[in-house]
Amino acid sequence: xxxxxxxxxxxxxxxxxxxxxxxxxxxxxxxxxxxxxxxxxxxxxxxxxxxxxxxxxxxxxxxxxxxxxxxxxxxxxxxxxxxxxxxxxxxxxxxxxxxxxxxxxxxxx
Amino acid sequence: xxxxxxxxxxxxxxxxxxxxxxxxxxxxxxxxxxxxxxxxxxxxxxxxxxxxxxxxxxxxxxxxxxxxxxxxxxxxxxxxxxxxxxxxxxxxxxxxxxxxxxxxxxxxxxxxxxxxxxxxxx
Numbered sequence: 001x002x003x004x005x006x007x008x009x010x011x012x013x014x015x016x017x018x019x020x021x022x023x024x025x026x027x028x029x030x031x032x033x034x035x036x037x038x039x040x041x042x043x044x045x046x047x048x049x050x051x052x053x054x055x056x057x058x059x060x061x062x063x064x065x066x067x068x069x070x071x072x073x074x075x076x077x078x079x080x081x082x083x084x085x086x087x088x089x090x091x092x093x094x095x096x097x098x099x100x101x102x103x104x105x106x107x108x109x
Numbered sequence: 110x111x112x113x114x115x116x117x118x119x120x121x122x123x124x125x126x127x128x129x130x131x132x133x134x135x136x137x138x139x140x141x142x143x144x145x146x147x148x149x150x151x152x153x154x155x156x157x158x159x160x161x162x163x164x165x166x167x168x169x170x171x172x173x174x175x176x177x178x179x180x181x182x183x184x185x186x187x188x189x190x191x192x193x194x195x196x197x198x199x200x201x202x203x204x205x206x207x208x209x210x211x212x213x214x215x216x217x218x219x220x221x222x223x224x225x226x227x228x229x230x231x
Contacts, residue, residue, distance in 0.1 A: 033217035035156075042205060043156065044220040069120065086156055090214045095172040097214070098146065098158035 003033035111135035131206030142212035
């Protein structure tokens with residue numbers, strides 16, 4: 001089964017840059033998507049196909065993917081970015097096919 | 110405007126069968142490439158994919174839950190239904206339905222419902 005590992009938490013001051021990693025075996029060969037989930041709300045897609053943004057998502061959200069690590073970068077962090085973030089890939093050999101990461105809580109100091 | 114909304118019981122007893130309905134608007138599940146999936150999230154835990162149905166009525170299930178899950182669609186009503194048998198307290202979670210808009214398994218889930226919390230308790 002394919003496993004995506006994320007750090008449990010990341011803390012960042014307003015205006016600074018937050019980087020959230022998502023580790024998986026040869027994840028660079030897969031398309032990685034990122035979701036933001038605020039308390040009590042449904043997940044929202046913020047980055048897809050490693051680095052593309054859906055319409056309406058600020059340019060401050062960007063992504064990269066290479067080797068065994070994908071990264072979501074949030075530039076010029078704002079208080080409203082405080083949320084849980086999940087990476088996700090599709091893996092045909094995995095039990096769950098659509099695999100989600102363990103999740104990272106971003107705290108804005 | 111794409112919307113999805115989950116509905117179903119908030120409380121089920123152990124061993125009972127759960128039936129959840131996803132009612133959507135703004136797209137058609139008869140459109141080539143369109144899919145709807147069910148995903149759940151236990152309180153305080155990560156997201157877990159459960160099942161997916163596509164425009165061609167192909168169905169895919171989490172291997173570990175396959176024997177307990179059934180997904181179906183009613184295109185005329187714009188609904189997707191998930192049934193899960195033999196419910197257990199560990200199945201307590203918020204259940205989401207979400208849309209995958211294009212053909213190709215690597216596409217993301219671009220719209221989600223608000224979720225419905227299901228508690229399993231006697």
